[in-house]
Amino acid sequence: MGKYRAVIGLEMHCELKSNSKVFSSARNSYNEIPNDNVRPVDMAFPGTLPVVNKKCVQDALMMSMVLNCKQPEYMYFDRKNYYYPDLPKGYQITQMASPVGVDGHIEIEVNGKRMPVLIHDIHLEEDAASLDHYFDTSCIDYNRAGVPLLELVTEPCLSSAEEAVAFLEHMRSAYKYCDVSEADTKKGQIRCDVNVSIMDMDAKEFGTRVEVKNINSFGNVYDAINYEIKRQSELKSQGRYDEVEQETRRFDEESGTTIRMRSKVDAIDYKYFVDPNIPKFKIEKSWLEEIRKNIPLLALERKDKYMKDYNLSEYDAGVIVKEKEYALYFEECLNLGIDAKTASNWLTTQILGEINHEEISLKDFYLTPVLLKQIIDEINAGTISSKQAKEIFYKAVEAKKEPKSFINSDMAQISNQEELTKIITTILSQNETQVEQYKNGKDNLFDYFVGQVMKETRGKANPVLTKEILKKELDK
Amino acid sequence: MNNFTKELVDSLAEKLLIGLTEEENQMVLDEFAIIDENLGKLEIDGLENVEPMTHCLDDFYCTLREDIAEESIPIEDLLRNSDQTEGREIEVPKVVGE
Amino acid sequence: MNYMHKSIEELHEDLINGQVTSEDLVKEALEKTHEVQEKCNAFVTILDDAKPGDVTDNLLSGIPFGIKDNYSTKDILSTGSSNTLKDYVPFFNATAVENLYKAGAIPVNKTVMDEFGMGGTGTTGHTGAVKNPWDLSRSCAGSSAGSACAVASGVYPYALGSDTGDSIRKPAAYCGIVGYKPTYGIISRYGLFPFASSLDHCGVFSRNVRDAAIVVDAMKGIDKNDMTSWDSSNIHLLESLNGDVKGKKVCYIKEICDIKNYENPTEELKLHLENFMNVLENIKKLGIVVEEVSVDKKLLDAEPSVYVAISCAEATSNMSNLTGIIFGPRGSGANINEVMMDHRTHGFSPLIKRRFVIGSYILQKENQERYFKNAQRVRRLLVDTWKKLYETYDAVILPVGSGPAKHLDGSKDILTKDTAVLEEHMQIGNFGGFPSITIPDGFINDLPVALNITGNVYDDANVLNIAYAIESQMNFKNQIAKEVK
Secondary structure, eight states, X not given: OOXXXXXXXXXXXXXXXXXXXXXXXXXXXXXXXXXXXXXXXXXTOTTOOOOOBHHHHHHHHHHHHHTTOBOOSEEOOEEEEOOOTTXXXXXXXXXXXXXXXXXXXXXXXXXXXXXXXXXXXXXXEEOOOEEXXXXXXXXXXXXXXXXXEEEEEEOSOBOSHHHHHHHHHHHHHHHHHTTSOOOOGGGXXXXXXXXXXXXXXXXXXXXXXXXXXXXXXXXXXXXXXXHHHHHHHHHHHTTOGGGOOSEEEEEETTTTEEXXXXXXXXXXXXXOEEOTTSOOEEOOHHHHHHHHHTOOOOHHHHHHHHHHHHOOOHHHHHHHHTSHHHHHHHHHHHHTTOOHHHHHHHIIIIIHHHHHHHTOOGGGOSOOHHHHHHHHHHHHHTSSOHHHHHHHHHHHHHHTOOGGGGOOTTTSOBOOHHHHHHHHHHHHHHXXXXXXXXXXXXXXXXXXXXXXXXXXXXXXXXXXXXXHHHHHHHTO | OTTOOHHHHHHHHXXXXXXXXXXXXXXXXXXXXXXXXXXXXXXXXXXXXXXXXXXXXXXXXXXXXXXXXXXXXXXXXXXXXXXXXXXXXXXXXXXXXX | OOOTTSOHHHHHHHHHHTSSOHHHHHHHHHHHHHHHHHHHOOEEEEOTTOOOOOOOSSTTTTOEEEEETTBOBTTBOOOTTOGGGTTOOOSSOOHHHHHHHHTTOEEEEEEOOSGGGOOSSSOOSTTOOOEETTEEEEEOOSSSHHHHHHHHTTSSSEEEEEESSSTTHHHHHHHTSEEEEOSXXXXXXXXXXXXXXXXXXXXEEESSHHHHHHHHHHHOOOOTTOTTOOOOTTOOTTTTOOOXXXXXXXXXXXXXXXXXXXXXXXXXXXXXXXXXXXXXXXHGGGXXXXXXXXXXXXXXXXXXXXXXXHHHHHHHHHGGGOSXXXXXXXXXXXXXXXXXXXXXXHHSOHHHHHHHHHHHHHHSHHHHIIIIIHHHHHHHHHHHHHHHHHHHOSEEEEEOTXXXXXXXXXXXXXXXXXXXXXXXXXXXXXXXXXXXXXXXXXXXXXEEEEEEEEEOTTOHHHHHHHHHHHHHHSSOTTOOOOOOO
């Protein structure tokens, strides 16, 4: 690109976690049986009415606060009217006039640098049904119809695909820290639209805005943005910028390109109006305060805290806060009295290595902090070496058995001063020549003696103690 | 209203997934001429400062529903009024596009 | 012996005394249903296999009633008088219907209406026009035409209606009976097919005010399925009817009631307004203070347009679920859009289609401010004007329409330039959700005419009590339609 700069805005839809749907009391859960999470309103049977789920509003308000948005005094819902077979009512209930949050901002980290992202608004709405396509028919499953969605819209304030993905990752993590969503892209719980335009470096006016809709992974968001920047820049540098149209495109995963869907002229007029079936309701200050109290520390805040309070390196702190479950594991270790550095080392090396290798979630990992502590306690007591600790770790994980059961007397280190002294004096008496050489200045023979002790004890001699006694005996 | 044309009526109707006969189209045009004149009566001084009344009971504040799920409706009830179903689903001609 | 001309309380007594059984009543109601069907075409569905019910302490137990066809009734055809739902058999009951079933009430038929309530003539339903039992060449008005016709004909003591503009209160007037639309949200709308959600009300037809109170007492109640419903457990309508109205204040509006406002008034209009003013004189004898008030003419003149704009706009959205995919006859076509379009094009009557187009025009982004939002703003001004009146008065009392029922052949339900405020003022009751009741107040050329009493929200008991006192003073209580021609 070079001579142009890109202006990018994002829309991020995220499914919320709840027992029931947002305007319907049907279950909100993944269900493989089609049409098995359905109440009459989900299929728009005549006379049915929406009833707003308090938890969804509460979670939406929490995210509104996380994004430093303004919350409305009164809340409304609006109808977005259009016909599509996955939309049984012929309108989607969403928020236009009075969304859960407007005018926000949040700090993210891109390549180690912090930057603010401006939020236009965040609003609560319902998902559509899903269509299964066959040869010449489609079948409609209404399980997803009415599932709560939180849509956040940024200002066009991002300038690269890296920033866009960093923001999305940050928000995904925020949703998880706040426990309002599983935020799993693999399950289709997050979907994004991106707006991309380019302009001359010194220009003041934005260029023509192209929207790419319904992107289902962050990788695709990255590719779609870069493709659009490249496409628009090429046209511009060829003097064909008028060919860049204000239009809606979609991302084609196979070719890695975007494909035109419709132009601005064909834009749908959604005829938004306030839904009279949902009375406006007052958002009480006391309710907001209560929600605010329950906002947990988010990734960046935790990272700062880990570095400041526990002296973790920026790298380690960054790794730990990346996923909520890592941070929770780490903090549980601290609560159990495990030293922060030790916990961090175990987590970022052995444990993450193991779960990445096994492709499992840390939540499903056998060795809980309590069990990890059994190993660490033994090291601290000096009964096992760190090498042994690792062996025990893998044995315990593999056999799904408590580490304790692998720590037996046979394995215990020889840390008894008398016993070790006896072994060492015996070895020294058997190696008189070497002792003579050592005393004449051949210092490197010290390691030879250590090796002999280890050989004799099959590695169980406490190394620190061994060295101490050796030195004393040799210096006699 | 001079921009209320036959073409506009047809395009509005089409977006509502409704077909109009020539006669029906003309009726809309005739009717709209009257409505537009009457709607002109809505222009009352100072109206822009009035908050639109979107709900019937304007002073009414409701309570929100607790997050408790109810059992799904039996599938035979859900499907019994549809003329075309397949298994547990409603079947339609293949949907292409978005 | 016949029973169905009696009031609910009389029937209950007869049932308790064993003078008649629920089975007898159901049989008689069904016989009458068939007679009225023959003459007036008032029913979409006749429940010939209706079963009698137990008689309990509940006043409604064992007594037959009728249901407008836009109430969802489990396992009973519910069409909204539209071809789009001509075979629709719901699997759930509207809450209001469910509440009546719990009281032991026995449904015997579903009544014809203007398609989805969008009309005021009773002529646009898919099964044809409903005729007025007083004069078969006249309409019942609408949209709840069948219910009004049936109650007036003595098929049963009461039937359910719905009211978005005046769809209960006008047919009641033209059929010589009581039509009551209580405060918005006192009865759940769950299961009522929507026309315009911010204006739709459930309500009842009966032949006297006490019966109306009894039925609404049973229908009402907060409903977890309707967020706009509210807890009315402290309101007991029947108990509050004591007839004591001494010192109550009502007002009528000069701009509507003064014959001088009308150029070339018809003879009927003159008689109607004259009769109304006489009634007002009479009710002063009850101790009611009657005063004339003046309301900004410009605001009143805007009223019918407010109704058109809001009702058409909301309707076009509310009826977007009618695509023939999940329910209703499946349309034909090469793709999904054609299939939906075929269903809608052939399912809806021309009148409704026109209103959808108008509603959608009004909601367009570039028109919303001028039409829809301005209509919502004038709605507020009108409601505020009425609320101001309620600071001084218990109710506003006005004549219904410009005379008796209109002729069927003349009543083309097209919106004309001549939408007089006199014809449409009851819509203000829908704008504000006000409790509003129509009771017969006389005859013109042997045909019934009526007055309407509308009070402040939540003040149903007061409004009904005033109506009850006025009704007791006149001789039109419990009247059954007598065919005059």
